[in-house]
Structure formats: structure tokens, C-alpha cells
Amino acid sequence: MKKLMLGNQAVARGLYEAGCRFVSSYPGTPSTEITEQAALYDEIYAEWAPNEKVAAESAVGASLAGARSFCAMKHVGFNVAADPIFTASYTGVNAGLVICVADDPGMHSSQNEQDSRHYAVAAKLPMLEPSDSTECRDFVAAAYEISETFDTPAVLRTCTRVAHSQNLVELHERDEKALKAYERNPRKYVAAPANAVLRHIEVEKRMDALRAFAETTPLNRAEMGDTEIGFVTSGTCYLYVKEAFPDASVLKLGLVNPLPVQKIRDFADKVKKLVVVEELDGVIENHLRANGIRVDAGKDIFGLLGELSQNKIRRAMGAALPAFDGYGEAVPGRPPVMCPGCPHRGLYTVLSKLKLTVLGDIGCYTLGSGAPLNAVDSVLCMGASIGMTHGFTKMLGAEAAGRTVAVIGDSTFMHSGITGVVNLAYNKSIATVLVLDNAITGMTGHQQNPTTGLTLQNEPTYPIRIEDICRAAGIQRVRVVDPQDMAATEAALKEELAAEAPSVIIVRRPCALLKYVKHNPPLSIDPDKCRGCRSCMKIGCPAIRFANGKASIDATLCVGCGLCEQMCKFGAFEHKEVR
Amino acid sequence: MNTTSIMIVGVGGQGTLLASKLLGNVLIARGYDVKLSEVHGMSQRGGSVVTYVRYGDKVYSPIVDQGEADYILSFEILESARWISYLKKGGKLLTNTQKTWPMPVITGAAAYPEGIVEKLSAMADVVAVDALALAEQAGSAKAVNVVLIGVLSKQMDIPEEAWLKAIEETVPPKFLELNKKAFQLGRNAR
Known part of the structure; x- marks a missing residue:
């Protein structure tokens, strides 16, 4: 049987067919669907880890236990997971361990375009690179064979065009693998200096053997x-x-x-x-x-x-190109924007109004950097908002701290924001952190995380409360606001910015795209009452247009959140069915 | 090596992914080698989106480059202007006339160009359809994607039954009649 499969779906199929039992990952475009698809096979235990380091360590542990194991991450996720992976290269594996890293040349959805092949060279790991979905499936099995034959984690490198392209893949049966017995072997698995010195010798022998293998394998x-x-x-x-x-x-x-x-x-x-x-x-x-x-x-x-x-x-190469005609005049760009009804929009409207310095983070809320909100000063990596705000406000003092906030989402906070908050309390910071809790991992396409109370399979689990973590980390000033109420959000911000203590404001409202979020009918604007002041345009909503001196609403886009109405001083917005 | 290249372009959230899935299912059922490529993630948040669909005896590249598309199926008229350079000489642009303002136009930083359909028609073979009106006529503004698949079906040498079968297999039963109607309105447009 043949099936049209996304590269990521084919990697998951390869995991199933190769007898993989354990998958742990953190979502990251373009790798996310691998783990979601793997979770659909009953034979594979699959989970979302809070970050790539924990995912990789969990997979190493499952391999040690004797199960073929796997974790997937985007290229920058490998930076987070590099610590365990570099030393797992020394300890080797029990059952096969495959790590998939998905690069993003062209940065369709990433903050850099680092080339992960350097990691394979640096960590002395075999790396396989498929061209299409068929090879995604086939190379997973090959990677497990290499992993077990050469006693090494194996890396599968994809990129956006492999991960998110589809072609027909022939489906095979699962090759069920019994758990390999776990045998205690501290000389191999305890990476203390005396052991690691000896393991490094094994790593170099392994690379020699792999070099010989590379000459004959049909992979090349x-x-x-x-x-x-x-x-x-x-x-x-x-x-x-x-x-x-x-x-x-x-x-x-x-x-x-x-x-x-x-x-x-x-x-x-x-x-x-x-x-x-x-x-x-x-x-x-x-x-x-x-x-x-x-x-x-x-x-x-x-x-x-x-x-x-x-x-x-x-x-x-200097070869002929196909003939084509361009449009011949400038076409306005269409950058991604926050969705209509997005809970981040209310907060960013306030941040923009107060002209605060915003040290941002990775997620949908990065979109606050675009016009007309223009409200983000920096974005670096997962969790950096908090650490950077600490350093920034330490150097510029209380007055600057009163004008600076860190902005980080719920999933990113769980990924690598917690240690930043611990640092704020420990090192007597007076920084203000905004945790944007939209009850989901948004940008990667709605994955559960430790704050949502649901597992990858949507089974109920213990919901970690961000406020409890912050208080336990030593933050005394923790409060919750609803960004839909812009006046209350502004008041809370002003108070916490003025406080000479570290504070966390949890800005809480679920993502507008979540199925359980109910929307209102589209609003409309009474053209007789609209004075053309453009106040409602400041929120950067794609559903509001401005033409002939008046604002109007695109009813096909509006979800009736009413944020625009809060901006209007003339009562021009109306709640009525447009049909 | 006979490869046909189709691009589906539009605005994130317009339902281009369902259209490409439908098209892919039609082509597989015809026994072609098929490749589909799209970008997930950030660009989907109201940004410009593109899906490449290529089929034939043996397809290599999953993407379509400038001057290579036999058909461009466009969900929004500004996106037609953006991607027109990808149309092969002698290719066809099938476009919705609907306008969705991008943020630079909303903020006043840029103007939405006038007369796009006329200008494109002077450059290439263009079929322009008000797919939003037809979708509403079928019963839902969300059926724009299936209206446009109907427009494309008229151009391609694939029997109508094959398209209807793919629609039956792709859309939820609850919306089947609506989508069949939308497909016919698109197929008979112009």
C-alpha cells in the first residue's frame, strides 16, 4: 500500500516500522509533526518534554533501558540538547538511539539558519540526510542499524523542504524489537574522567569504522x-x-x-x-x-x-533559465500577523502605548515586533527574555527597570524561562516579567505543554501553575491579568514596573484559535459616527480597513473580540449581525 | 520527463491546505507520481502562503521555480501579482478576485494596487472569478477553496467524477452537499 506522506509523517512511519518504542521531543518547526504522528501508533510511547535537553536525556535513558528510542528537534533545539548528546556520543547506546534535527535554510520559521552538520562533526556522530519522504522512512531504519552496529547515537538531518514536502511512500510492516537487556556497565555509562578518557578512544575507533562503512554503504x-x-x-x-x-x-x-x-x-x-x-x-x-x-x-x-x-x-552554473515575466511594479508585502482575536494584541497595544523597552522571546508574540505595534526590542532564543532583562536592568538601574519588561509565553517559560526567574530572585533583580499564558504552544500549531493540564495524547495530567513556580522561585510579586481588559493590564503594568522588587505578571487568555474559545459575531462601524481618527488602527488587526477617511470591518475576518471598540472614543462600533 | 507544476497561493487561513490535499488525492488516484510542498509555521499567521504541487511519471524537485508553473491557482488577487513570475510562458493563472488587505496596506505604509486583473490579463492567460460570492451562494464563505478547485478542474484533463470522488473523501460528510455545490459553481464559472 502506498500513501502520500509528509516527510515528518514518513519519519514517524519509519520509527514504527523500525520497532521504535520511545519518542520524546519538544515542538519546533519544521520537526513538530514527527512526534505528533508517532503518537498515533499504539506501539510507540510518545510525549512532549518541556525542552529538547530533557527530551534527549529521556531518549538516552530509554535506549539504556533497551528500547529503540528517538527524539526530534529543530536546529536551534539541538543547541539546547547538545550537552547530553555530546556525551552520549562517548557512552554509546544499549538499544538504538536516533536523534532527528530539522534545519530551516531560508528561515521560514526560525531565528537563524545554523547548519546542523557541524554538530555531527563536532560530536563525532554519524549523520544521515534523506531527500524525500521515502528516504525519511528508509533512513530511520538505516540509522537504527548504524546506531546499534557502531554503538552510537545516530543523527537524522532533515530540512524544511524534506519535512514539509509529501510524496508517495510504500508502507511496510513493523519489525518488532524485544527490549534489549539492561546490563550495568559503569565503565561505559558513567562519564567520569577516568572512564571518559577510555571512551574517547572508543569514539575515535568508531569513527574509523564508520569511515570505512561510508565507502561501501548504499546510502551513498x-x-x-x-x-x-x-x-x-x-x-x-x-x-x-x-x-x-x-x-x-x-x-x-x-x-x-x-x-x-x-x-x-x-x-x-x-x-x-x-x-x-x-x-x-x-x-x-x-x-x-x-x-x-x-x-x-x-x-x-x-x-x-x-x-x-x-x-x-x-x-x-550559467545554464538557461525558464522565461518568465514579473508583475513589473512593487507588490506590498504580506508579513504574518497576530490573528483576529489574538490575546497578545491587547497586551502589545498597551506595551506600545507606554513605549516600554520589550525584551522578547520565541513564539507568536514575536509578531508584536511588526508594524503598527512595533513593540519588541529584542528576540534571541528560547527563554532569553528573562536573562537579558536581568542583565539589561542591572546595568541601567531602577529608572530603566521601570520602563523595561521581559515578554515570554507559557510554553517557552516551561522550556527555559524558569531558571531565569530563579536568577531574578537569587540575584535581587527588580525586573518585571510578563508571562503570556495562552494555554497552548501556539506558533508550532497547538501542542500541549506542562501548563495546559493535558498530555500529547490529550489525557489529563497535573497542570503546573506558572504562579506557583514563580512564588516557589522566590518572586513575591506575582499577579494575573486579562489582556482583553487593556485598562486593567495597563494599571497592573504601571504598578509592577514601579515596584523595586522582581515581579511577574501572568497575562492570561486562551489562544483565539483554540476550539473551545467561543467567538462573537463580527462588529461593524457606523460610518456616521466614525471620525477617521485611526485610533482603532493602532491595534494592528487584520480585520480593520481604512478607506475614504473611515474605518470599516472585514466581516469575513472579524471574530468580535471588541478590542477595537475599547480604542474608539466616539462609540462608532456596533454589535449587530451583519447579514 | 513530463512534469506538470501547479502552485496554490493565498493568505494564511484561507484554506489553501485543503485545496492542495484535494488536488493531491485526485492526482494520486490517477496513478501519477506526485509531490506536494508547503511551509508550515510562522507564515501561516495571515502571511502570504504557497503550496507547490507537481505530478508526472517521475518528479524530482518538490518546489516550483520562476517560469515553471503550468497553473497558478490564486486565492487572492494581490497574491496573483506577487507570484505571477512563477507562471510558465503559456501557463494559466486562475484567480479569485477577492482582496484581503495585508498589514502594510492597513497601516497606510503601502497602497493596495488597482487594476491587478486587467494588468495580469495583458500579461498572461487569466481566468478571474469572484470565488467569495460563489462560496456564499453555495452556503459558506469558507468554501472559497472548493470553488477554486472547481475552477481548476475545468482546465485540467481529468474527469469530473474523479474530482467529486476526492471531495467526498476529503471533506466531512456534514459539509459534503455544500462543497459539491461550491465545486459546481466554480467549475461553471465564467
């Missing part, structure tokens, strides 16, 4: 064609190369660390011109150059930025 294959040009490539770039140069010779690398140097050298000898095609950094190219293999073109023509495509490869 030469497709000989016209020998004028030979492309060395992997992942989606392979597909772009085949699209642009269907007749050329291609060496397709499925195992991107360690690289099959001799195989590439043999391939290079057979072609006139060797071209390395890879997105982001020149990882393959640099390795070939270091090994004295002639590279005729690579990063010099493809650059280090963003995604490649068939046309980018054609253009760089």
Missing part, C-alpha cells in the same frame, strides 16, 4: 551520466540538481558524516568538473578540499545563504 551512491560535470550533493539539493541537470553524473550522499572520501575521489576522477551543491555552509566542500580533492565549484557560486532551488543551481 554514484549515478553516472554525462561525465562533463559531476555533482556531489545530498538532501533536497540532490532533487534540485536532478531537476536542473537530469543527464549529469551525481554522487548522492545519504550519509553526510563521516564522508566517503575515497568514493568521492573515485567519482571526481571520472568527471571533468566536480561541483559540490549544498545549502548553507561548505561542509562537504571543505572536507574534500582538506583531503586534497579537486573542487571546481561550490560555495563560490552557490553562496552561504538560504535555500537553493533548481533555478538557483541553473543560474549559478
Whole structure:
């Protein structure tokens, strides 16, 4: 049976077929659907961890217990999980352990476009890179074989175009794997210096064995064609190369660390011109150059930025491009915006009005940085808002602290905000933190988290209360406001900013896209009462338009939240059915 | 290597994903090799969204590049202008005439261009349909996506029954009649 599958769905299928029993991840675009899909198989225990470090450690533990285990993360999530993963490289595994890292070249949904292949090199781990959904499924099984044969965690690297593209995948049966016996082995699993010194020797022996394996595995294959040009490539770039140069010779690398140097050298000898095609950094190219293999073109023509495509490869190679006409005049951009009825909008309208310095975080509320709210001063990484606000206000003193807030969401707070709050109390900060609790992990598409009281499978569990955590961490001033009431939100903010103590305001209202959130009928604006003052436009709602000197509401978008009405001084908004 | 490329473009939240799913199901049932590609995450929050659909005997790249699309199915007229460079010479633009203002227009930083349909019609083969009006006629503004699938179906060499079967398999039974009506209104538009 064949099924049209998303790359992420095919990774989950691969987990099922390879006998995986344990999956723990933190959501992150473009990796999220793997874990959601894995949870649909009864044979796999799947969960959301509070962050990638805990997820990776849990998977290491499950592997030690003898179960084939897995965790998925986006590229920046690997930064969080790097600590356990680097040393798990030394301890090795009991049952197979596969870690999937999803890169985001082009930054469709990320704060940077770091190239995760460097991690495989640095942590001395085998890394496999599939090109499409079929390979996503197949490479999971291959990764488990490598993991168990070479006693190492194996890394599966995808990217946005692999994770979020679909093609037909043939479904296979599950290869059920019994739990491997756990045998106590402190020399292997206790990474204390005396043991780790010996383990490092094993790691280097393993890399030698993997280098030999790379030369013969069918994961790497030469497709000989016209020998004028030979492309060395992997992942989606392979597909772009085949699209642009269907007749050329291609060496397709499925195992991107360690690289099959001799195989590439043999391939290079057979072609006139060797071209390395890879997105982001020149990882393959640099390795070939270091090994004295002639590279005729690579990063010099493809650059280090963003995604490649068939046309980018054609253009760089000096080949003809398909003809096309552009529109010929500027087309206004359409940046993502907060949804109509978004609970963040009320808060950001207040932050914008008070002209506060806002040190932000990762989530939907990053959208407050766009016009017309323009209310965010910094966004760095998960949890950084709190640490940065601490450093910022320590240096600039009480007066600046009275004008500065950290803004962080509920899931991000659980991910890596808690230690920041502990630091505020411990180091006598006077910073003000706003935790935007919209009762879900929003931007990645509505995943449960420890504050929501539901598991990945939507089963009830103990709901962690953000206010309890803050109080337990030593914050005396903790309060809750509803951002829909902008006057109350403003009053609370002013009080907490004035207080010479660390404070946390939990800004609480569920995401407008949650199924249980009931919406009102669309509002309308009485054109006779509208004075055209544009006050209602300040909230940046996509449902409000302004033309011919009057504001009007797009009834197909409005959810009747009434925030705009709070901005109007002339009573121009009306609650009536528009139909 | 005979690959047909279709792009579905629109505004996050307009239901482009259901349209691409429907189209994918139709093409698979016809026995083609099919690739679909879309971007999830941030761009879906009211931003410009695009789905690539490619089919044929053997498809390599999951994405469509400039000058490669045989059809562009557009849910919003400004998005038609944005993506027109992806249309192949001799390709067809099938577009909704609906306007959804992007934030730079709402804030007054940019103006919504006038006369887009006329300008595009001078450049390419264009079928322009008021899909919102037809969707409302079918019973729900949300059926814009199925109206537009109806418009596309008229252009493609695939029997009507194949489309209807895919609709039956893709939409919830409760909304089946509404969507069948929306499909017919789109198919018979113009």
C-alpha cells in the first residue's frame, strides 16, 4: 500500500516500522509533526518534554533501558540538547538511539539558519540526510542499524523542504524489537574522567569504522551520466540538481558524516568538473578540499545563504533559465500577523502605548515586533527574555527597570524561562516579567505543554501553575491579568514596573484559535459616527480597513473580540449581525 | 520527463491546505507520481502562503521555480501579482478576485494596487472569478477553496467524477452537499 506522506509523517512511519518504542521531543518547526504522528501508533510511547535537553536525556535513558528510542528537534533545539548528546556520543547506546534535527535554510520559521552538520562533526556522530519522504522512512531504519552496529547515537538531518514536502511512500510492516537487556556497565555509562578518557578512544575507533562503512554503504551512491560535470550533493539539493541537470553524473550522499572520501575521489576522477551543491555552509566542500580533492565549484557560486532551488543551481552554473515575466511594479508585502482575536494584541497595544523597552522571546508574540505595534526590542532564543532583562536592568538601574519588561509565553517559560526567574530572585533583580499564558504552544500549531493540564495524547495530567513556580522561585510579586481588559493590564503594568522588587505578571487568555474559545459575531462601524481618527488602527488587526477617511470591518475576518471598540472614543462600533 | 507544476497561493487561513490535499488525492488516484510542498509555521499567521504541487511519471524537485508553473491557482488577487513570475510562458493563472488587505496596506505604509486583473490579463492567460460570492451562494464563505478547485478542474484533463470522488473523501460528510455545490459553481464559472 502506498500513501502520500509528509516527510515528518514518513519519519514517524519509519520509527514504527523500525520497532521504535520511545519518542520524546519538544515542538519546533519544521520537526513538530514527527512526534505528533508517532503518537498515533499504539506501539510507540510518545510525549512532549518541556525542552529538547530533557527530551534527549529521556531518549538516552530509554535506549539504556533497551528500547529503540528517538527524539526530534529543530536546529536551534539541538543547541539546547547538545550537552547530553555530546556525551552520549562517548557512552554509546544499549538499544538504538536516533536523534532527528530539522534545519530551516531560508528561515521560514526560525531565528537563524545554523547548519546542523557541524554538530555531527563536532560530536563525532554519524549523520544521515534523506531527500524525500521515502528516504525519511528508509533512513530511520538505516540509522537504527548504524546506531546499534557502531554503538552510537545516530543523527537524522532533515530540512524544511524534506519535512514539509509529501510524496508517495510504500508502507511496510513493523519489525518488532524485544527490549534489549539492561546490563550495568559503569565503565561505559558513567562519564567520569577516568572512564571518559577510555571512551574517547572508543569514539575515535568508531569513527574509523564508520569511515570505512561510508565507502561501501548504499546510502551513498554514484549515478553516472554525462561525465562533463559531476555533482556531489545530498538532501533536497540532490532533487534540485536532478531537476536542473537530469543527464549529469551525481554522487548522492545519504550519509553526510563521516564522508566517503575515497568514493568521492573515485567519482571526481571520472568527471571533468566536480561541483559540490549544498545549502548553507561548505561542509562537504571543505572536507574534500582538506583531503586534497579537486573542487571546481561550490560555495563560490552557490553562496552561504538560504535555500537553493533548481533555478538557483541553473543560474549559478550559467545554464538557461525558464522565461518568465514579473508583475513589473512593487507588490506590498504580506508579513504574518497576530490573528483576529489574538490575546497578545491587547497586551502589545498597551506595551506600545507606554513605549516600554520589550525584551522578547520565541513564539507568536514575536509578531508584536511588526508594524503598527512595533513593540519588541529584542528576540534571541528560547527563554532569553528573562536573562537579558536581568542583565539589561542591572546595568541601567531602577529608572530603566521601570520602563523595561521581559515578554515570554507559557510554553517557552516551561522550556527555559524558569531558571531565569530563579536568577531574578537569587540575584535581587527588580525586573518585571510578563508571562503570556495562552494555554497552548501556539506558533508550532497547538501542542500541549506542562501548563495546559493535558498530555500529547490529550489525557489529563497535573497542570503546573506558572504562579506557583514563580512564588516557589522566590518572586513575591506575582499577579494575573486579562489582556482583553487593556485598562486593567495597563494599571497592573504601571504598578509592577514601579515596584523595586522582581515581579511577574501572568497575562492570561486562551489562544483565539483554540476550539473551545467561543467567538462573537463580527462588529461593524457606523460610518456616521466614525471620525477617521485611526485610533482603532493602532491595534494592528487584520480585520480593520481604512478607506475614504473611515474605518470599516472585514466581516469575513472579524471574530468580535471588541478590542477595537475599547480604542474608539466616539462609540462608532456596533454589535449587530451583519447579514 | 513530463512534469506538470501547479502552485496554490493565498493568505494564511484561507484554506489553501485543503485545496492542495484535494488536488493531491485526485492526482494520486490517477496513478501519477506526485509531490506536494508547503511551509508550515510562522507564515501561516495571515502571511502570504504557497503550496507547490507537481505530478508526472517521475518528479524530482518538490518546489516550483520562476517560469515553471503550468497553473497558478490564486486565492487572492494581490497574491496573483506577487507570484505571477512563477507562471510558465503559456501557463494559466486562475484567480479569485477577492482582496484581503495585508498589514502594510492597513497601516497606510503601502497602497493596495488597482487594476491587478486587467494588468495580469495583458500579461498572461487569466481566468478571474469572484470565488467569495460563489462560496456564499453555495452556503459558506469558507468554501472559497472548493470553488477554486472547481475552477481548476475545468482546465485540467481529468474527469469530473474523479474530482467529486476526492471531495467526498476529503471533506466531512456534514459539509459534503455544500462543497459539491461550491465545486459546481466554480467549475461553471465564467
